[in-house]
Amino acid sequence: MQFVSYTRLGLPGFGARVDGGIVDLTGRIRPGITSLRQAIAADLLGEAAPLVVGRPAEFTEADVALLPVVPDPGKILCVGLNYETHRAETKRPDAKHPTIFTRFADTQIAHRQPILKPRVSDHLDYEAELAVVIGRGGRYIPEDRALEHVAGYACYNDATIRDWQRHTFQFTPGKNFPSTGPFGPQLVTPDEVGDYRTLKIVGRLNGQVMQEATLADLIFPIETLISYCSSFTPLRPGDVILTGTPGGVGDRREPPVFMKSGDVFEVEIPGVGLLVNPIAVEP
Incomplete structure (x- = not known):
């Protein structure tokens, strides 16, 4: 459903x-x-x-x-560098563990609401992602039982202010500007999705494909992410895990491509949804 x-x-x-x-x-x-x-x-x-x-x-x-699929999650746990194409374009080393950071719930917006480019930066970038919504909570969830804890899946755009992301080694500022977390349009239950690994994810800017991958390309699969995250924090129903973005982000293109007022970005995951958001400037 x-x-x-x-x-x-x-x-x-x-x-x-x-x-x-x-x-x-x-x-x-x-x-x-x-x-x-x-x-x-x-x-x-x-x-x-x-x-x-x-x-x-x-x-x-x-x-x-x-509204965002879950307007009020207790936690939004984001995964960085989880596709090899994105890790390679950032020139980051291989990692033994997932890169985890957080997004605040009040940064989220819904399908067709505008992503706001803040006054303080012109480096607004896109990140097409699959969101996993936790159904059954738990701590120390084993990988072989992890998918039993999933309520459903949705599209997400973990839009990022790249220059603020690089102010320090911590990602938090660049990931938490208001109206930069489109989430939607719907939650699709696992029985309707089937094997998530077969899903294709595409990010389009003004109709042009900028990112494309399958969920089988995840470096750390969803089962690992749920188990790992539940080891350092109890997962609760409604919590959200963002699984990472494929290569092709605007910041790593030559020349860089950043979103501006009047642009439209789409995240499409066939079988999960099509998330569309225009870009506007912060008042």
Whole structure:
């Protein structure tokens, strides 16, 4: 199934995609469950089917304002240098362990909302990624059980302010400017995705392919990332792990290609979604 978060008539909620639109699930799976994160935490996504299958759409996407898939994750754990093409273009050495950094939840935006280029930099770069949303929490999760802890997958653009990323050896400033974390448009459950390794990921700037890979190309696969992250922090339902971006980022091109006002960037993962965001300038 495919789930979306949104506001409608001024109130936040969530629902499931069906042919022609959306079926609202806010407060319907169980009283008091009014957000996708709450439904994930209560392990209720599997109970949505009787409320959705065979039912007509109650409204269209035009009737709502989409939110990031999980607007309020407790943690967003990002993985750097996780495709060989990207590691090679950065000239970083091979690593024995994943490179992990964090993104703040209040930097996230939804499908079709503008990514904001900040006043203090012209080095706004794109990073097409697959996001993994945790369903069952845990600590010290073994790799051979890790996929049992996945609620679903979504597209993400881990947009980066490159010069601020390089102010020190820590990535945090360049990864946390407001309105630089597009997440969406929907969460797709693992049963619908199948083997994630077969997924293709493409990043397009103004219609031109800039990044392209398959998820089989990950240096550290999703099972390893979940196990590793759960070893240093307890994972909770609704937490998000960004699995890394392929080579082809704008910063490493000759000459560099940075996003500017009026541009449009797309992250497409067939079977998961198409995430589209225009670029605007911070007011």
